[in-house]
Amino acid sequence: MNFWYFLTALTLLSASMVILSKNPIHSVLYLVFTFFCISGHYVLLNAQFLMAVNIVVYAGAIMVLFLFVIMMMDLSKNSPDSKSTLTKLAGAILGGTLLVILIAASRKVDLKDVKPIDAQTGMVEGLGQILYRDYVLPFELVSILFFVAMVGAVMLGKREAGERNF
């Protein structure tokens, strides 16, 4: 339990550093650290597979995309001070609404009915048994989904003729 407090404090600290740091590259690196902290939470919740997914996909792949997007935008001109009051207000309303929804949803949670779960639920073996026995067809369809996503991404990202290179 003590470790949980330490990990939560670390997560909140690094998450707030994401929005507080002026350099967007630093923000992304803090976000990577936040994802690692959340992976630690997954371990405490006995969800080892989610931890692996979180590190490999989020801290690895999604963060690469974030860095690419940041490097593709010309951020030297776009300083944080250039945001208008309207943008700040809209952002505050959006974030506040999300916070209210999260709090309202967590207040509705009734912990009395929760049954003690099987300790093997979050393990990779359990998922493998279910995925390759009961859900073989959806699993194969996922590969079709990936295929469509790949072709679509490549189509959208392709160079137009006569486009400037750099």
Added chain:
Amino acid sequence: MTMLTDFGYILLFIIAAIVFVAVILFLAKLIRPNRPNEEKLTTYESGEEPDGNANVRFNIRFYVVALIFILFDVEIIFLFPWATVFGNKRLIAETDGLWGWFSLVEMFVFVGVLLIGLAYAWIKGHLDWVRPEVKTTEYESKIPTSLYDKINQKYSQ
């Protein structure tokens, strides 16, 4: 002292790695001579003088490579649970060896469909690195080359 879980050991390993690196770097700082000058402190760019900010716009074609990387990364995730049940002795014994072949073929189909996507991107040429075209001028000078040769000969003596 409570008993350490298996992930507690992993945490210990992470902490040990950080401490080890910190100690080694601190020792190196104590031992090494410290004589910085401006030349040593500049960013190394293959001998070129660094000019401007490195934070420039990246080409969109890197993005396509990153997207393909993400899809294969997500595919790797599906290989984790597969690896745990693929060689399951009990399942193989129950199905008389059929389970191993079934799961192997299943995964080959899965990876194969994604390889079709990669092949598509490759054949369509989205993975090709577009080289900048070298522009040659079509202007033809009215002065013949022999005139230059004459001048060179005249002044080379």
